[in-house]
Amino acid sequence: MSNKHTILLMEDEEESGEMLANFLELNDFNVLWAKDGKKALEHIEENANEIHLAILDIMVPYHDGKEVCSIIRQHPVIYDIPVLFLTARDEEKDEIEGLELGADDYIKKPASLNLVKAHVETQLRRRSPEKSNWIQYGKVYLDIDSSEMYINDELVDLTHTEYTIAEMIFQNPKLVYSRQQILEKISDEDKYVFDRTVDVHVKNLRLKMGEEGKLIKTYRGVGYGFNKEYLHA
Missing domain, CATH: 1.10.10.10 (Winged helix-like DNA-binding domain superfamily/Winged helix DNA-binding domain)
Structure with a gap:
């Protein structure tokens, strides 16, 4: 079994999604890439025990990022994983609503790959403190x-x-x-x-x-x- 962290990435833009998925994999993450909400839910159903963090675009087909975030927060296995919203929307009310739904972070597009990576690593460190005895x-x-x-x-x-x-x-x-x-x-x-x-x-x-x-x-x-x-x- 791999010791890498696995990230659920929901991004419907082909070029952006492929670029971010490849970048994260090159930086030693496993990535489950979903181009719409339906596929994201399939990944959750099939791989819940392996998912450590989710990056969700808000505006995707079928189930948007807010819906998927709500589903994650009610899931018996991954309810407590970090959830990051990655979106082009720039309205404050959207950011507030996302955080109220249980998102941990909110990154506005366009964001550099290194910035996304930094946010991911910060959230994982917060959830994985030095092992207690x-x-x-x-x-x-x-x-x-x-x-x-x-x-x-x-x-x-x-x-x-x-x-x-x-x-x-x-x-x-x-x-x-x-x-x-x-x-x-x-x-x-x-x-x-x-x-x-x-x-x-x-x-x-x-x-x-x-x-x-x-x-x-x-x-x-x-x-x-x-x-x-x-x-x-």
């Missing part, structure tokens, strides 16, 4: 350094395998892991794990978490992951 969701804290879980400031007595599963799920709350993926992660700690052993570990983890066990969800036919109902909590 702990993770928090509501009342639950995971201390990465000590491999410990706390709920309401009380230490939860987890086995190393249970903690490993919890950290795996909490560090990547947008992903759903198959039993096989979890097995591969915990195999070093438990030499004789089997497919259903994962279910036992997850069950015990949830029991020890008490009411907060609701944060770990069973996705039938897939595996286990963070309960996305609580992502905003």
